Amino acid sequence: MEFRWRLLFILAFAGLALSVGSDVQGQGEAKTVIVHVDDDLEIVQEEIQDRTDYEPDYIFSSAFLGMAYTLPETSVDQLENVPGVSRVDESVQYDHALRESVPFIGAEDIRTQLDDLGIQLSGHGIKVGVIDTGIDYNHPDLQKNYVDGYDVIDDDHDPMETKVKSKAITFHGTHVAGIIAANGSVRGVAPDADLYAYRALGPEGQGSTEHILEAIDRAVVDGVDVLNLSLGNPVNGPDWPTSKALDEAAEAGVITVTSSGNSGPDMWSVGSPGTSEKSISVGASTPPLKVPQLTVPEINEEDRELDLQPIQGASPWNMKRRLNIVDGGLGLPEDLTDIRGRAVLIERGGIPIQAKIENASDAGADAILLMNNIPGPLMAGMEEEMDITAAAIDNKAGNQLKKAINDNENKEVVIETNYVEETDHMAMFSSRGPVTQTWDIKPDVVAPGVDIDSTVPEGYQGLNGTSMAAPHIAGAAALIKQAHPDWGAEQVKATLMNTAISLSTDEGEIYPPFVQGAGRVDIGAAIENDTLVYPGTLSFGVWEAGESDQRLERDITIENQSAHQRTYSFDVPTSLGTGLNWKMPMPITLDPGEKQTATVKVEIQPDIIDFKRIDGEINVSGGKQDVSLPFLLFSDEPDYPRLSGFQFAKVPDRDYWMYEVFLPGGAEELEITLYEPDTFAYVGTLDRQKNLPEGPFEKEFHADELDLDPGIYHVIVYAKYKDREDTLETKMAVVEE
Secondary structure, three states, X not given: OOOOOOOOOOOOOOOOOOOOOOEEOOOEEEEEEEEEEOOOHHHHHHHHXXXXXXXXXXXXXXXXXXXXXXXXXXXXXXXXXXOOEEEEEEOOEEEOOOOOHHHHOOOOOOOOOEOOOOOEOOOOXXXXXEEEOOOOOOOOOOOOOEEEEEEOOOOEOOOOOOOOHHHOOOOHHHHHHHHHHOEOOOEOOOOOOEEEEXXXXXXXXXXXXXXXXXXXXXXXXXXXXXXXXXXXXXXXXXXXXXXXXXXXXXXXXXXXXXXXXXXXXXXXXXXXXXXXOOOEEEEEEOOOEEEEXXXXXXXXXXXXXXXXXXXXXXXXXXXXXXXXXXXXXXXXXXXXXXXXXXEEEEEOOOOOHHHHHHHHHHOOOOEEEXXXXXXXXXOEEOOOOOOOEEEEEXXXXXXXHHHHHHHOOOOOEEEEEEEEEEOOOEXXXXXXXXXXXXXXXXXXXXXXXXXXXXXXXXXXXXXXXXXXXHHHHHHHHXXXXXXXXXXXXXXXXXXXXXXXXXXXXXOXXXXXXXXXXXXXXXXXXXXXXXXXXXXXXXXXXXXXXXXOOEEEEEEEEEEEOOOOOEEEEEXXXXXXOXXXXXEOOOOEEEOOOOEEEEEEEEEEOOOOOOOOEEEEEEEEEXXXXXXXXXXXXXXXXXXXXXXXXXXXXXXXXXXXXEEEEEEOOOEXXXXXXXXXXXXXXXXXXXXXXXXXXXXXXXXEEEHHHHOOOOEEEEEEEEEEEOOEEEEEXXXXXXXXX
């Protein structure tokens, strides 16, 4: 059984599956689950087979210790009681997120530098694995680099992209691979690196937990040096199997790189495996480019500038003239009257994006604005290209524009296009941290992820997303590994973070660490760096209000990679509010090649503390360049969303419906209420629950219990936990059998 948010081109809202499986003959619905093992695999496997009479679909032994099983729901509970099984998780679904960006991060400037063998720094001899939709290894820019791979979806040794149109063609993996190592008409960050492809996302860019885990396992066995995963799901938690598998791969020496997600700009929007502690989680920034922006005079002054996101497959928004705009509803033919020669605003939902745009084009629209139907930005695309100008806007901007149109029924509302120079700013869609439960700072670094032109089957295409940012870092890691072959995963991650360039808003305000991590990568500085300090960011966690004076502390490791003795000093952060008393380590002197651990301490005085969240930088001096360590500290329970990832769908082959929602900390109360989508008239309450545990929660309803007419419903999901209440608004469809 599979439930998913479908996205055709880049990772925006990764799908959280209610379960993955099939019908087991004679035993009803089946689930695919991931079994965590903390004992001898063979013994545990035999015990499970004795109890359930099922064999594993796959055994994970390299990056992750465990097994994948597909078996009836009634047998799942038995697994948790098997000796040696530490945990059982359901499999979830995963979706995927040069010419200017590669030189912008310094990749071309280091080409004249040589490694220890006298070879130019170009990724030569470095194995880079790509877990994605496959690779078109026949592309002229990738033929030289492709070495080997595996198709986890079809279980064969041919990881070619899905190219048969009836099977929903893919190109995401080829685009990612080109950013890393294209070597032809375009050049990737590491154009001489060896590419290993693992097809773990099939048609439509969909794959599940066991596919990703198997691909990670195979990559570790194949001995890759760097592993890129431009994919994710919306679960913000540290212990999801894919996150833990990447931690294990990093422990085994693989430099693992993953995208943080495209669910920004809200805090806490990072998803797994971007929550992995030891991986390099990558956010998206802007390379040098001119970005179209709309001005709507009828909207109040502070909100009248609307940011646009491209729609893959449509013509880019290059408008030079003013346009009248009308409301096109959901883009149904009956919604699109009298739009010839105008721009039209269409809301996402109801019918596919391709159909909406085709309908508007047939009705004579000059341009199309597609608004998101849930909070946040919209990353959208079409399978088949169309020669019409179209762009996407977020839910807030769309509602403001819709209101302006409806409030001015007797006159035309006009949109004007301006072009804004953007360089070294955070992309609005880039997911933000920190990670729930551990409060780790994510992303770790950022790289260009806007309008990145790279290889796709039969050509080239520009795409947006943290899916495009991550391979910039994977390529950078390959160059660093070539320059410093004795450095491990932790050291490569440290140099990327220690030398990153801190980014600021247009107003000069530094982005907080849970937005940009340590900053935007600078490859040249990372290669030449001779002082490593890690971890590259420090999360001091949570001070619990009501407790007496507390001391929080974190250890950091300093490595002297220079040829000279160096003495390192630590500066006390200043001007960060009252109630904090920092205790910094004494200066440390290190000989060449020596490393030492130091402890940073902060004492909290609860009587005078004046913040709920504080962030800043701790400066370490004494190396060729100072190292700034971003830090984060919360006072009392952090303000993270109490729910995410709501989905509702028909259970295949059964007369049941089902919903699932993810609760990062659990919920004291959960309520799901339905409304008419147009009038917002109350329809009914789908469910109420109390005192739910943290993690995913699901519930089934027999069709007779549901008592809902077929159609679209506006859904408000409410959750409360520790004095915070949150709501999530979305739409759900009930279809007629």
